[in-house]
Amino acid sequence: MFHGCTCLSDGLAFVDIETTGGPAQRASITEIAVVEVDDSGVRQWSTLVQPQMRIPEHIERLTGISNAMVANAPRFEAIADELFDRLDGRIFVAHNARFDHGHIKAAFRRMGVTLRPRVLCTVKLSRRLFPQERRHSLDHLIARHRLEVLSRHRALGDALALWQFWQRLHDHFPAGQIEAVARELIGRPALPPYLDPAEVDALPDAPGVYLFYGENDIPLYIGKSTRLRSRVLSHFSADHESDRELSLSQQVRRIDHVRTAGEFGALLEEARLIKRLQPILNRQLRRNRELCAWRFEQDLAGDAGLSLVQASEIDFRAPGRLYGFFRNRRDAQQRLRSLCAEHALCPPLLGLEKHTPGRCFTHQLKRCHGACLGLESYEKHVARMETALASLRIEAWPYAGPIGLREGEVLHVVQDWGYYGTVNSPAEVPALIAQGRAAFDFDIYKLLVRGVKRLPVVVPAEIIEKG
Known part of the structure; x- marks a missing residue:
């Protein structure tokens, strides 16, 4: 029996798919x-489809x-016309509909066909009609x-289960x-099926910054926006165009956010939170x-050299140039x-190879100008x-102490390219600085270098004294 609703008068299409994963x-x-x-009644249709990848054992x-x-099953292109006719004009009903709709819509799009049905998700429908229930998976329904x-876990069996669920609702x-x-x-x-619209x-x-959490409150993704x-x-709205967005919509259970004063604050907070929470879908801004x-x-005698230093040990106000x-x-x-190869520099003089007086293998290969042999002045080599x-030059800290970027x-609050936090007035800065040196972070350093050039710099007298 078709339980008619005026908004559903064109009919319903209960849809389910299986995939390779x-x-x-x-x-x-x-x-x-x-x-x-x-x-006019109820009609069932199903078909196996030949994927263009193997089915993993756990999916089998x-x-x-x-x-x-599926070896001799038709490819999607062969059944696309019939599927389109069965879906066209009807409400697309599926459980966790983003998954089924996303895969089918993407398959049509690869053929150059646009499918834009109205979509009704039975997970959301169950949550709205049975708010007292905690779980709304198909097994629970x-x-x-x-x-x-x-x-x-066969397409027709699950689609018929959804049709039964629709009928039960009317009871x-x-x-x-x-x-x-x-x-x-x-x-x-x-919206994703398990996400509370509120x-x-x-x-x-x-x-500000937004945070997506999944099952068991696991951080999934952190982003920022104005x-x-x-x-x-x-x-x-674009989950069908990106596998990451589709995966995100399937996993997200909760959203949190942090308001910021503007875009720069959002960039800083995003970088800080990603380093602290390590969300599984953020592939950049990771700790290193x-x-x-x-x-x-270069010492007083004129001798110069390169040494490797850890970022955490750098004093950005000390003499010496950093790259x-x-x-x-x-x-x-x-x-x-x-760089040695590109600019014909001498590896022994840079500490990359052992220096044997009177000999230079690199110069024998005509790949350096022979500074270690006295054929080029040391000053010219330097x-x-x-x-x-030059292109790798790291900005020195240009202030006597901490500053505030307005x-x-x-x-x-920033000092030595470390971000201490955000305050509402200069009077709060000394207490923030007194909590200890901010750890150096390369991604935040890049943000701060741009921020110092773009935002007003506040250097109150009390900050300089505390610095």
């Missing part, structure tokens, strides 16, 4: 089923669909509503109530404990060797070395 951006669908329901065990079963499933609620909830869910922005509604359209709410919604740099020093940064000692040495290293009504 691969990304939506590749041909990974192994089975599709559609149960069409409208005034879960679904019962083997590589042998099957047990809670005593649904009869012919074959779990619990009047059609008008179901219609009202369906209208709202179809008309709302497509958390998105609470986001301000203002600068318009938090709009940026968060953009993640979910082996970060190092080359220090060039870097490098992820580790090996990267630093490889880069210096490359000058060429400094030219070669952004709106707040001050971002």
